[in-house]
Amino acid sequence: MESRPLRHPDATSAAVMTRRGWWLVVLNFVLPGSAQVLAGNRRLGRFGLGATLAMWTVLILAGATALLSPSVLFAIATGSFVPEFLSWFRPLPLTIVQIALIGYLVLWIVLTIDTLRLVRLVRVGAISRVAMVIVSVGLLVLSGSGAAWAAQAAGTTRDAFAELFGESAPVVPPSDGYYNILLLGADSGEGRDSMRFDSISVVSINADTGATTITGIPRDMPHFPFAPGPMQDEYPNGHTGYANATCGWGSGINQLKTEVEICQDGNKLYPDAKSQGSEPGVEATKDAAEGIMGIQIPYYVLIDMKGFADLVDALGGVDIDVKERLPKGGPAYDGQPVDDWAFGWVEAGQQHMDGDTAQWYARSRYTTSDFDRMRRQRELQEAILAQTNPQNVLAHFQEVAAAGTNIVQTDLPQGLIAPTLVNLALKAKDQPVQTLELTPEGGVDEFDPDYNQVKQMVKDKLHPPTETEAPTS
Secondary structure, eight states, rough: TOOOTTTSOTOOHHHHHHHHHHHHHHHHSSSSHHHHHHHHHHHHEEEEEHHHHHHHHHHHHHHHHHHOHHHHHHHHHTTTOGGGGGGGGHHHHHHHHHHHHHHHHHHHHHHHHHHHHTTTTSSSHHHHHHHHHHHHHHHHHHHHHHHHHHHHHHHHHHHHHHHHSSHHHHHHHHBBBBBEEEEEEOOOOOTGGGEOOOOOOEEEEETTTOOEEEEEOOOTSSSOOOOHHHHHHHOTOOOOOOOOOBBBSOOOOEEEEHIIIISSSSHHHHHTGGTTTHHHHHHHHHHHHHHHHOOOOEEEEEEEEHHHHHHHTTTEEEEEOSSOOEESSSOTTTTHHHHHOOOOEOOOEEEEEEEHHHHHHHHOTTTOOOOHHHHHHHHHHHHHHHOOOHHHHHHHHHHHHHHHHHHHOOOOOOOEEEEEEEHHHHHHTSOOOOOEOOGGGTOOSSOOOOOHHHHHHHHHSSSSSOOOOOOOO
């Protein structure tokens, strides 16, 4: 009995019982289940110790995978590796993780209560009696809150992933070495049916290197051609548009959503759009972007600019060097002095912007041109990409996930996200984002664009001509 003081202590000695009690409290925190193996119910202790060792093993393997191949870990966690006919399986890994974490937390609570029973508090010193309870509960809250957060994060990730990324859209292989995604920015609110795209660009991701190029398309780009499809049948010689207030004046590309979904039968033009996570107006804009750039664009991401501020706030803000002072708001009528209608200003200089300021930096237009605004939007996109890191996302995980599901709409399929796009995103992190603006500054006529020239510009940007050695004499 003397050789096993933890199980058979001298209960008449307060010093011995106090020392034993502290050992049990520490063991319960460091290796849950070990206190029961040494001093209590061995069956409960073995179960707790086995659960603890299993949890540590999984965490070590997950950590090693995160370091060596994070895209594989993401694919396993989200079930993206399974084929479409097993899509029901995809939520299961994170659901299992969530249940396991909650179950382990409950087990830890049981083990802590049982450890305090084993301590025999009435036999320890008066001061230690109170201290052991406070320390045990404090350690449980400290470690348990981490497990609770992880369980909640697993559930949030599962739900957000399922909500954001559809299962119905097919995975399309890269086109000419690139995954091309149409990136749209628009304001929501009342009258969403007449929503127009405020920002239009195409993100091209090199399928081998992850190198990313963002091509900006002016929202008023006129008379553009369409890729083969229903809109090309409607406009074989280029888009002319509807000249009325309901469907949009002129032929700008940002009029397409209103035109197709209000003034034409968009569901007839694009009958499969909604079943594949898209909309007729978006599909028409895809066809227009393909016709303008001469590349295949199978996917889109629509960002609700009204909720964009929430995402910036969730990430803790964004750093931008503002080149000129910009007003917030817009005039009630043309020619109204800016001081009469501006309710605030985005000041020039280096700024750490909150969501509202970043939104107005991207939207402000009345003292500058649309082309300036395109430049600012691209600058903001690049800054957010550059400043988004794993530590920042983890620190604000719940807010980022909530903001993402509220402001993002896409037809990117789950099967493409991981490991493919996740792996490419990790490669792209160390490379600067390239940009191409189809504006007068970039050499494109804003009133009468030469679309053959535009296609060549895009081709040269995505596939730069290789330098050949000069012939030797």
